Amino acid sequence: MNETLKTLETRRSCRKFKPDMVEKEKLDMILRAGTYAATGMGKQSPIIIAVTDKTLRDQISEENRKIGGWNEGFDPFYGAPVILIVLADRSVATHVYDGALVMGNLMNAAQSLDVASIWIHRAKEEFDSQFGKDLLKKLGIEGDYEGIGHCALGYAAEPLAAPAPRKENYVYYA
Ligand SMILES: Cc1cc2nc3c(=O)[nH]c(=O)nc-3n(C[C@H](O)[C@H](O)[C@H](O)COP(=O)(O)O)c2cc1C
Numbered sequence: 425m426n427e428t429l430k431t432l433e434t435r436r437s438c439r440k441f442k443p444d445m446v447e448k449e450k451l452d453m454i455l456r457a458g459t460y461a462a463t464g465m466g467k468q469s470p471i472i473i474a475v476t477d478k479t480l481r482d483q484i485s486e487e488n489r490k491i492g493g494w495n496e497g498f499d500p501f502y503g504a505p506v507i508l509i510v511l512a513d514r515s516v517a518t519h520v521y522d523g524a525l526v527m528g529n530l531m532n533a534a535q536s537l538d539v540a541s542i543w544i545h546r547a548k549e550e551f552d553s554q555f556g557k558d559l560l561k562k563l564g565i566e567g568d569y570e571g572i573g574h575c576a577l578g579y580a581a582e583p584l585a586a587p588a589p590r591k592e593n594y595v596y597y598a
Contacts, residue, residue: 431536438540441503441578457533461525464518473509504576511569523572530575540580547571
């Protein structure tokens with residue numbers, strides 16, 4: 425198996441992160457991989473917001489927790505120090521597909537650099553809310569963006585779970 429296939433097959437979601445920050449060099453490589461995802465008609469509809477500031481990271485976590493309906497004190501980002509938020513331009517017909525591919529590139533690039541990751545949901549609700557709109561405004565981001573997903577990044581605090589067995593009939597040859 426070559427390195428690319430190994431990376432794709434060994435990536436697993438991390439649900440317990442160390443507080444250690446991901447090195448800027450690695451973060452830049454992961455982000456760059458995200459920007460090279462395929463997009464419908466090459467329109468590059470997604471954008472990525474890289475959150476490393478702890479205060480902002482905690483505010484986003486709190487919003488996500490409330491949307492998810494979890495009890496106070498729960499961190500839906502499992503302690504990850506970095507959150508990469510992928511949003512995509514609603515005016516592009518393929519924007520959700522485009523954003524999902526960016527998410528995949530981010531997670532797989534992270535895996536290739538031994539950085540742990542997980543997709544955390546509810547970005548749509550977050551950026552449809554006043555909290556998200558205010559954040560985009562504060563960052564000077566204009567346009568009609570839909571939240572696609574958060575890629576939480578960091579170093580795993582414990583070994584990652586083994587993958588679930590692949591279901592039968594996943595693939596049909598025709
Ligand atoms: C669209 C999507 C949304 C997800 N949202 C969450 C989430 O909010 N919280 C979480 O703990 N895991 C979330 N996950 C991670 C999945 O639970 C995980 O990918 C799945 O259990 C398979 O495990 P693996 O990533 O280790 O292969 C999400 C994954 C995807 C693709």
